[in-house]
Amino acid sequence: MVNQIHPCLWFNEGAKEAANLYCSLFKNSRISADTPIVVTFELDGNKFMGLNGGPQFKINPSISVFVLCESAEETNTLWEKLIEGGKALIPIDKYDWSERYGWLQDRFGLSWQISLAGEAPIKQKIRSCMLFTGNKFGMAEAAINFYTTIFDHSSTELLMHYPEGSENAGKVLYSEFKLHHQNMIAMDGPGVHDYTFNEGVSFVVECESQKEIDHYWKRLTEGGRESMCGWLEDKFGVSWQIVPAILDKLMSDPEKGPKVIQAFLKMKKFDIETLLKV
Structure with missing residues (x-):
């Protein structure tokens, strides 16, 4: 197909x-x-x-655009241009998962996650990211499994769970998967959110x-x-x-x-x- x-x-x-x-x-x-x-x-x-x-x-942050950047300068430039008239959801800074990362909602309502990539080559710079919140929290892995059985040329590339013993143990901390060659991201979003898909x-x-x-x-x-x-x-x-x-x-x-x-x-x-x- x-x-x-x-x-x-x-x-x-x-x-x-x-x-x-x-x-x-x-x-x-x-x-x-x-x-x-x-x-x-x-x-x-x-x-x-x-x-x-x-x-x-x-549009709400349940589905955002995730951008992998080659340099800290690129993350800063994208952040500055996209946040104009918008707002920060997670301020751009250094975090455990990235040397330079931020999450914002632009003036049109679209959410962007801007992240400095690691040393591995960037195969697809721009990806869609699903965040499973509210009554959908904990469904990310089931959704990935469901979607990858429907589309040809699909696979789960990376699946990281919250650690055992933690409040959200077993839920998806971060994942990367492909749907018909398209790289996508999915995460379970703990806590209280006023939005869902x-x-x-x-x-x-x-x-x-x-x-x-x-x-x-x-x-x-x-x-x-x-x-x-x-x-x-x-x-x-x-x-x-x-x-x-x-x-x-x-x-x-x-x-x-x-x-x-x-x-x-x-x-x-x-x-x-x-x-x-x-």
Whole structure:
């Protein structure tokens, strides 16, 4: 199966403004598509979608963007530019896990973890990080195991638990895993948090065939719930969009585009054949 997984960021408005800022901070970055509703962009070669969806949902720190930096100077520069108009969640400083690390929420609401990498070469600079909080606390390992059985070319690369004897023994302190070649991070977040997963950040899965759409839809809705227009929520509360890879092309067609949109607004799971026939 061929697919591409990337985050979708839900903005009230200002997706283009946010994308411009983010693209200015990283090499190999660009805006690849720009419409009033959707802005698609790449950061260091990693695809993102910005959605001008209105005030219904808000991004929160349960899913953040984790950036591995090559130097302390790079961490400082990113921090200074991203925190402008935002706020610090964990101040940038030296910690046990990194010589230079900080967690912030930028002025658009998106959370960033900026960390100085160790001596190992950086294979993927920018990664999505899931934090399991509240009633989802302690589910990180089960989620990793679930996701890696659904997507091809997936594996658990690193799994660190809180030590035995500690209050959170057995929970995931830090983990790295791959979903279809995409490096991701997951952690259990102890303590009191006023946020958990929502539609503010979702994961888009681009599918080449109806068979792929059917597969991901069936597996990811196990214990979860279906929504509309290719959206679903899995049993851990994480939102996904299972979409045809051809969707952007169909929507950009001046004649067929409006009809395609009207067709999929009536769908829960996408039906490629129906979209092609409109």
